[in-house]
Amino acid sequence: MTNGWVDIKNTDMMLIMGGNPAENHPCGFKWAIEAKRERNAKMIVVDPRHTRTAAVSDMYVQIRAGADIAFLGGLIRYAIENQRIAKEYLVNFTNAAFLVQEGFKLPEDGLYSGFDEESKTYDRSSWNYESGDGRATPNALPGNVAADLTLEHPRCVYQQLKRQYSRYTPEMVERITGVPKEQFLKAADLFTSIRKDGDMKNVATIIYAVGWTQHSFGTQIIRTAAMLQLLLGNVGRAGGGVNALRGHSNIQGATDMAGLFDSLPGYLKIPSVDDKDFDSWIKRTTPTSSKPADWDSWNYYSNTSKFAVSLLKALYGPAARKENNWAFDYLPKIDREYSWTHIFNEMYEGKVKGLMAFGMNAVAIGPNSQKNIDALKKAKFLVVCDIYPEETSDFWRAPGITPEETKAIQTEVYRLPGAGFAEKDGTFVNSARWLQWKWAAVPPPGDAKLDQEILSRIFLKVRELYRKEGGAFPDPILNLSWNYSIAENPSLSEVARELNGRALDTGQQLPGFAALKDDGSTSCGNWIWCGSWTEAGAMMQRRDPADPSGLGLHPNWGWSWPMNRRVLYNRASCDVSGKPWDPSRALIWWNEEQKKWVGNDVVDFKPDSPPKDHMGPFIMNAEGVGRIFAPLAAFADGPFPEFYEPTESPVENALHPKRSKNPVAERFRTAMDKYGTPEEGFTIVCTTYRLTEHYHYWTKNNPMNVQLVPEPFVEIPMELAADLGIKGGDKVKVTSARASYQAKAMVTHRIKPMTIDGKKVYQIGIPIHYGYRGIQEDAGRTARSLTNSLTPTVTDPNAHTPEFKGFLVKLEKA
């Protein structure tokens, strides 16, 4: 979230789409209700199902799963046509005025300029700004960008944006999304009403969850929302922003901490094979500022080398020295994708031989479950650390595997009992970027152990073997910094202090990332968390609930990254002269006497940069401004979002039928990767979701939750049920190109049939929570099948997230 849970109470307008917070984030959703009650805020809910969030909204719009970009693109068009935009914000705080170089082409035919049909990738060099001083900068942003502050130049970003979405007319929105034109216009009018006559006082928020991310174009859906928020001047303000409701207690922290193949802690980029040494890695990953000549850009990522050296000092201690490139060679260098779906793809192909899964039920969670099970059959070893028996460690006796087959499976599987949340201390990062410490209440039961002990002892065993026997490049293993008081079971407070970082000469905890150096004198495990455990103590353990501003900032509760800022980009909460757009919701402002920015929130800006210098508020962008046009390599599939159909879709793309799908989305080619079409009888759009009473694949072990919702079901529109002669409670079979799934039918009014481009389309929904290990499963009271056995292995080209929403199935009585 750019903002936070409590901040939602400050809003005047909510667009909730791709998420269902009333059911999936109930205790955070209270702040949306608070906004309705206290501010008379309006709530628009766009969802394929009439959810409980929809039930309390001011306007519910039913949409076809996966058609979100068409809807949001339509909103952008409407805002521009009706001039319900934030002109001053747009010109000064975004790249709307920047000129795009000649040779860039919009995707009227479904393709941007630079597409290579063979490799299915774009040459993105034409997706660049025009240089303001005539100096060509192939494949790099120009230092001096040509701009037209009147926004009239035909090649300026604003005019390109206008042209791009001119095709997203209300009629086109209706054809693609199934939302009737009149209803769309009503929603568009309501949402953009906050900018009626250009008034800047009111503010809108956009709230989403995995209903947006889990598509083969998920990143671009979120991009469209961010662009709309920039267009309306809603980013950086109390009650505004683009707010991802993350689905797990520490999923934000796991992202920050780079449990992902392509990054290192604090969103540093993993080195590539072309980075021959530390300096070339830093040069490639450090942006240089790119802006109109008389504007200023802080370009905070110009400090990348300080973050990187401090990280390498934390990882390798004295073994990271200037003379050895700060141990740069210890880091693996990549030249391809190693994401989730690739792990199982390459394991299925016999290349990946081992897997360690800590608190991660891979078989249930990933798409195309059977492929994952078949992949594990080929592995040599599997180590699972969990608290309950689950599908992954039990893959060798999954339903359908005969005793003979079990005997043939040569995988050695270790199932290690880890600790539950109440038995562990340490921090989680919530959706609002707050780090909150928790304390352990009880020890792990039986012989179960703390996860850090399990991991440490495995690592120390590997290290011992390398020390005794030698082996392939043992240096990074032997030299890994591991100076914890108890090496076999490190204290997490000690690790948390290492994450914050310290000055190596004095040993003092650093006050914040501005103190980081690239001369080897500081160490820091994650630069964005620098400031979380300072000499003043553990900031993330603070428990003062006071809220002096009344804006829900709670500055002394826990600690929010970066630097305890509660609302990101908060410089944009003020006009160009530094005065808040709405004084009653002022986050920060320019104090002319003190010559600095002051306010209720920690300033997310260069504190002494006066408004007259025109420094951009988006300090992490090289441009200093928000990117309505995302240049060069920012995205794999286009500098503006374009609507593409899901990989499995009941219709062709009404914008460009010959180029229906995202041309750069990744599909796989093993025998297990099948994709269905309407011609093969797969005509029903299927989406997956969560229930309030259950949490992923975990609470099927909890007798209370099982009692609340004991068994799986398939949510089916009444009209479809009537067509097929299905009654509520009947057993039904859902079949995709990959597998079948059986459960009881729940016949409902909540999903209506839709008309998509003149064709009647049904949608059904399946909760994800069940599998083949659980209270009901073990008692034989369910069909023991996994929802994800139905879902396809196809991923978003930017985030590499699979398309769990909006795939095709058939439905029949079982």
Next chain:
Amino acid sequence: MVLVHPTRRGFLKAGTGAVVASVLGFDVKTAYAQAQELKISKTTETRSTCPYCAVACGVIIHTLGDKAKNVTAQVVHVEGDPDCPTNRGTLCPKGSSLYHDILNDRRLLRPEVRRAGSDRWEPIPWDRAFEEIGRHIKSARDESFVATDAQGRTVNRFENMAFIGGCTDTNEFNYLVVKTMRGMGVTYIENQARV
């Protein structure tokens, strides 16, 4: 830094008698006696965070037993933390059943191994498990380690083992994952955050 530990029990005691008497208008002695004997009256309160969604509601875990070395604390109650600014004491149906997550007879209690070709789990001592897993990892790494690629560029990759992490692993644990796995050269590091 301000550390605030408001005494909720003190508030209950102060509030129960006076407020209830004036509002209800009947003999409150019985009710007051009940309040004094609440099962949480002698518990230790531990502040924690709900492990489910990213609202990250504050929860209080009540245990009996004073955490002394020879005493095993017993969880008797879990409730929302009224001080937490986000949830203000509320919990959803999942948070409300956390007690049954902590005290659950389905919990895994000992390390086990399923041998190649076997149809059952068998117990394995922790030390032996660490030794065997350590050996598996070292063999896999030594077999497959790529020091330089076809063009002679240094890559130092360990590509035939993957690590996947969960959504309820703490930041500190996740850091140890990055440290050890990147330290070994693992490229396939992924997390629930992707899917």
